[in-house]
Amino acid sequence: MTLPTILSLFCSAGGDSVGxxxxxxxxxxxxxxxxxxxxxxxxxxxxxxxxxxLARWPKAHRLAAIHASxxxxxxxxxxxxxxxxxAWPDLIGPVREMLEATGLPYVIENVEGAPLRDPITLCGTMxxxxxxxxxxxxxxxxxxxxxxxxxxxxxxxxxxxRKAHYGxxxxxxxxxxxxxxxxxxxxxxxxAMGVPWMxxxxxxxxxxPAYSEFIGRQxxxxxxxx
Numbered sequence: 001m002t003l004p005t006i007l008s009l010f011c012s013a014g015g016d017s018v019g020x021x022x023x024x025x026x027x028x029x030x031x032x033x034x035x036x037x038x039x040x041x042x043x044x045x046x047x048x049x050x051x052x053x054l055a056r057w058p059k060a061h062r063l064a065a066i067h068a069s070x071x072x073x074x075x076x077x078x079x080x081x082x083x084x085x086x087a088w089p090d091l092i093g094p095v096r097e098m099l100e101a102t103g104l105p106y107v108i109e110n111v112e113g114a115p116l117r118d119p120i121t122l123c124g125t126m127x128x129x130x131x132x133x134x135x136x137x138x139x140x141x142x143x144x145x146x147x148x149x150x151x152x153x154x155x156x157x158x159x160x161x162r163k164a165h166y167g168x169x170x171x172x173x174x175x176x177x178x179x180x181x182x183x184x185x186x187x188x189x190x191x192a193m194g195v196p197w198m199x200x201x202x203x204x205x206x207x208x209p210a211y212s213e214f215i216g217r218q219x220x221x222x223x224x225x226x
Contacts, residue, residue, distance in 0.1 A: 002026075004064035004225040006216070009047040009095075013198050014038045015206030016067055016109065022209060023216025024225075028059065037197055048091070051098045064225050065105040067212065068095050092116065100141070105223055107215055108139040109207060120146035124175070124192075125153060127210040131175045131192035136207050144218050159183050180204050 003026040008017045011029030017040055021027050027040045030047045043050070047068070054060050070091035092108065092115050099106040108116060112135050119137035124130035126147045133153055138144060157171040176184035176192045184192070186200035193208045219225070 005062045006065045006067055007063050009068040010070055012205055013202035015195055015209055016212040019209035019212030020216040022213045024220050025216055054102060063104060065219055066099055067107045069109045070095050105142045105219060110137055112137060120144055122211045123150060125151040130208055130210055132178050136211060138215055142222055144215055157183060178203055
């Protein structure tokens, strides 16, 4: 059976790609940086340039959908705190415009604060087995639905002695922080996110595959792509 193909733009090490693959897609990733750990077919290219001229790409006819994760620095909490968000390009609008021009179902993923249209929010507490909170927004042009429940956030392992729960949690079993300034081992970053093939730095920038698997299963069902 031939699987429907989804193009993953700004794919990085493939957190979203693995989720889409698990949901039933063949995946092709595109990134301007080489991604030696990316687990599927990979195109080393500028995602914006490729999207702008997608009709000329020899494999464009294979595509059933497109996922895009534009760089999030402009919209991040750190940029808001430092007041330097304008130092980063605002890519959401241009990416959306080009995605709409393709006529294909699309998904745009980004951080809280990004200017997405009617997005759903996914959190690690919604997916058994994950041990990271990591809120991410997903805009679609086909009406993805969020899980019906958003469980309360648990305490997160910390090295900060000022925190009341310091010393009470085991990072091997508790929720952890997976960021550049995170507080756990690389092994626990991988386990918490469900990304055993990634380096610690790659995990810092990734989304858990469980998120895109959830989105992908809806897309296949609603789009009749099976």
